Amino acid sequence: MEDFKQGLLEGKKRAAARLISMGENGQQEALDVIKELYHKTGNAYVIGVTGPPGAGKSTLTDKLVKVCRAAGHKVGVIAVDPTSPFTGGAILGDRIRMSDLNTDPGVFIRSMGARGNLGGISEATGVAVDVLDIYGCEYIFVETVGVGQSEVDIVKSCDTTLMVMVPGLGDDIQAIKAGVMEIGDVFVINKADRDGAEKTAREIRMMLEFNKNEWNPPVNMAIAVENQGIKELLDSIFEHREYMTGSGKGHVRRVENRKSELLTIVKERMTRKLFEKTYNGEVIDDLSQKVAKKETDPYSAAEMILEKINMN
Numbered sequence: 001m002e003d004f005k006q007g008l009l010e011g012k013k014r015a016a017a018r019l020i021s022m023g024e025n026g027q028q029e030a031l032d033v034i035k036e037l038y039h040k041t042g043n044a045y046v047i048g049v050t051g052p053p054g055a056g057k058s059t060l061t062d063k064l065v066k067v068c069r070a071a072g073h074k075v076g077v078i079a080v081d082p083t084s085p086f087t088g089g090a091i092l093g094d095r096i097r098m099s100d101l102n103t104d105p106g107v108f109i110r111s112m113g114a115r116g117n118l119g120g121i122s123e124a125t126g127v128a129v130d131v132l133d134i135y136g137c138e139y140i141f142v143e144t145v146g147v148g149q150s151e152v153d154i155v156k157s158c159d160t161t162l163m164v165m166v167p168g169l170g171d172d173i174q175a176i177k178a179g180v181m182e183i184g185d186v187f188v189i190n191k192a193d194r195d196g197a198e199k200t201a202r203e204i205r206m207m208l209e210f211n212k213n214e215w216n217p218p219v220n221m222a223i224a225v226e227n228q229g230i231k232e233l234l235d236s237i238f239e240h241r242e243y244m245t246g247s248g249k250g251h252v253r254r255v256e257n258r259k260s261e262l263l264t265i266v267k268e269r270m271t272r273k274l275f276e277k278t279y280n281g282e283v284i285d286d287l288s289q290k291v292a293k294k295e296t297d298p299y300s301a302a303e304m305i306l307e308k309i310n311m312n
């Protein structure tokens with residue numbers, strides 16, 4: 001454990017990588033290291049990147065990271081795909097890993113899938129963010145593959161959430177709107193080389209009018225593949241950061257985020273315990289059958305399960 005601790009403090013990539021893997025596997029040792037070094041977290045600015053599949057999140061992240069690198073910052077990228085059975089490398093973040101960023105010693109790139117995440121993907125992502133924070137990343141980009149519930153939970157715990165859209169989403173916007181629009185602090189219409197970018201921007205601005213508050217999320221345009229609009233987008237992110245810091249809302253959000261992180265850890269651990277104590281869910285399956293056959297009722301069944309995990 002001392003080795004990992006030392007390695008992380010010295011900014012050794014291998015130590016960070018190993019600790020993240022151990023965190024994914026639910027190994028206590030990784031958590032012990034973080035527990036000891038947690039007081040060193042809080043220096044990284046965490047930017048969530050979300051939006052529908054194929055919107056260009058990876059391409060945009062790649063370009064945003066390059067601007068941060070040009071300014072000399074150490075950067076981490078965590079690509080999260082709760083639907084992918086793979087972890088550690090394959091599939092997600094491939095575009096980023098295939099880019100020249102991969103050989104840049106100032107960039108740490110990591111994909112997280114469902115496999116091996118005994119502790120749950122949200123907890124594992126939290127561990128990865130903490131590790132990279134201690135490791136010395138000044139910016140951490142957390143990119144998600146889609147806009148499902150666990151992705152929303154993950155990006156919600158970031159300091160600034162970037163919502164990536166594409167022209168002509170049309171009805172999709174309506175679907176995305178429900179519950180997701182409000183998590184965007186900064187919007188970007190990527191693929192602005194396509195028709196309808198302005199129209200989509202207008203639609204989004206109109207929608208944002210409805211849940212207007214003090215911070216009016218900017219709607220940017222970008223053509224990630226041509227590296228256009230990237231600096232402006234980063235400026236919008238920084239503006240949001242300044243607003244949050246200046247208004248004291250950043251602190252409030254961090255407390256809220258820590259609260260939801262805490263609840264997520266407890267929930268994920270309880271779910272794990274539930275499965276362990278019910279023979280991998282067999283007891284739950286049996287009881288469901290019984291409820292369906294009216295041999296028992298859902299309330300008594302729930303009480304039996306809670307008794308098994310000593311929770312009633």
Ligand SMILES: Nc1nc2c(ncn2[C@@H]2O[C@H](COP(=O)(O)OP(=O)(O)OP(=O)(O)O)[C@@H](O)[C@H]2O)c(=O)[nH]1
Binds near residue numbers: 052055145191193
């Ligand atoms: N025309 C155009 N294509 C783009 C632009 N940005 C990205 N693309 C292309 O869109 C495709 C998807 O881009 P990605 O960056 O992989 O998108 P993503 O949102 O990360 O996709 P997932 O990993 O599936 O969630 C790729 O073929 C990119 O080359 C753009 O500004 N204009």
